[in-house]
Amino acid sequence: MKTFPLRLLAADRDFYEGPCESLMVPLLDGLYGVMAGHTDMMGAILPGTATMRIPPCEQFDGETLVDLVVTRGLIKIENGEVLVLVDSAELPSEIDENRARIAAEKAAEELLLKQGIKEYMIAQNELSRAMARLKYKPHNMG
Numbered sequence: 001m002k003t004f005p006l007r008l009l010a011a012d013r014d015f016y017e018g019p020c021e022s023l024m025v026p027l028l029d030g031l032y033g034v035m036a037g038h039t040d041m042m043g044a045i046l047p048g049t050a051t052m053r054i055p056p057c058e059q060f061d062g063e064t065l066v067d068l069v070v071t072r073g074l075i076k077i078e079n080g081e082v083l084v085l086v087d088s089a090e091l092p093s094e095i096d097e098n099r100a101r102i103a104a105e106k107a108a109e110e111l112l113l114k115q116g117i118k119e120y121m122i123a124q125n126e127l128s129r130a131m132a133r134l135k136y137k138p139h140n141m142g
Helices: 097-114 119-135
Strands: 006-012 015-022 020-025 029-033 042-044 048-053 065-070 073-079 081-086
Touching: 015 048, 020 042, 020 081, 029 073
Parallel strands: 006 081
Antiparallel strands: 006 015, 020 029, 020 048, 042 073, 048 065, 073 081
């Protein structure tokens, strides 16, 4: 299968840089798929689950299908190269379910308070992130 260069950056780390066979990211219209030879485009990424199919690599213990939870960001495809910029990207094994649950409760409380649009948008973003993390985190994992 043909590959394309992917660079996936989170605010706190370079999550992945290397060849990719396919990529699925959550956009406004739903999951959006990218393969080699994709036309140039830009899009807004929403909180949710992304999936990348990559050649086996040490970074992901030889896994070829990698699921990750992402927050808001952007995807840019230009000249066959894909750049993904997100606030955060986490593997399911990195998610602390208790911390995500507390964050979701706090964000939901913030949404109920009378506040300005900026505070509302921040709380809404935090709630979306926490809900995406809780939705993906398998309950049988530590």
